[in-house]
Amino acid sequence: MICFEEVSKVFPGGTGEAAIADLTLRIEPGEMVFILGQSGAGKSTLLKLITLEQRPTRGRVTVGPFDSETITRRGIPHLRRHCGVVFQDFRLIKDKTIFENVAYCLRMTGTLEKLLITRAVSRVLHRVGIYGKRDRFPHELSGGEQQRAAIGRALIHQPPVLLADEPTGNLDAETGRDVLEVLAQLHLSGTTILVATHDEELARRYATRTLTLRNGRVVEDLFLRPHGTEVF
Ligand code: ADP
Numbered sequence: 001m002i003c004f005e006e007v008s009k010v011f012p013g014g015t016g017e018a019a020i021a022d023l024t025l026r027i028e029p030g031e032m033v034f035i036l037g038q039s040g041a042g043k044s045t046l047l048k049l050i051t052l053e054q055r056p057t058r059g060r061v062t063v064g065p066f067d068s069e070t071i072t073r074r075g076i077p078h079l080r081r082h083c084g085v086v087f088q089d090f091r092l093i094k095d096k097t098i099f100e101n102v103a104y105c106l107r108m109t110g111t112l113e114k115l116l117i118t119r120a121v122s123r124v125l126h127r128v129g130i131y132g133k134r135d136r137f138p139h140e141l142s143g144g145e146q147q148r149a150a151i152g153r154a155l156i157h158q159p160p161v162l163l164a165d166e167p168t169g170n171l172d173a174e175t176g177r178d179v180l181e182v183l184a185q186l187h188l189s190g191t192t193i194l195v196a197t198h199d200e201e202l203a204r205r206y207a208t209r210t211l212t213l214r215n216g217r218v219v220e221d222l223f224l225r226p227h228g229t230e231v232f
Helices: 043-050 073-082 098-108 114-127 143-154 173-188 200-206
Strands: 002-009 020-027 032-036 058-063 083-087 161-165 192-196 209-214 217-223
Touching: 002 043, 020 043, 020 058, 020 217, 032 043, 032 173, 032 200, 043 058, 043 161, 043 192, 073 083, 083 143, 098 114, 098 143, 114 143, 143 161, 143 173, 161 173, 173 192, 173 200, 192 200
Parallel strands: 032 192, 032 209, 083 161, 161 192
Antiparallel strands: 002 020, 002 058, 209 217
């Protein structure tokens, strides 16, 4: 469960206007929520408040067992493993193969045994459908394949929550739908998914719920279908 209680975020040195303004919100496990809104509405900031990449100026964010008011420095890496993140620009390491890009995340968090790494990386690459491309470098993959690799990397710690910030922003419409199909499959297997996008068409197709932001406030909160329902 993700909970925002009267959360505001004001960036220091900015205009003084809140990027997120007095937001109270509850997202249940298994939802697939699309956060909609124009550029500057506060979508990315909302996602960054979940991973505590940005701290709330006021209010409290709780994500499962993690609480913005009580979390310690040592708790932050645990929170980040609880929430996989996918970005518009994929953020793959250019001079590492797809396999190594994903394996790197495991090594960084202390998994060093080769067999364990091979198993875990193979599992996620199969899951996102690019196991056959594991020895290629990012520039040898299409945009859609690179985004699949990035999703695979985000899944390596088996997070219950996946956050995607404009995941189709660099892709054509058809490839974008392909990537959303991967997220929809993850959703059906129980992952809670939040997608920030300005693409309302994608949201209508895949969301169980849409939240529309304007000037950091929720102006519409629509439940479209029960969670766990097959998307056609
Ligand atoms: P969106 O993702 O909907 O485009 P953002 O969350 O990126 O919107 O931004 C919301 C508001 O917060 C905008 O006015 C933006 O300029 C401001 N903002 C975002 N990040 C920062 C930052 N690091 N420093 C100052 N202002 C920021």
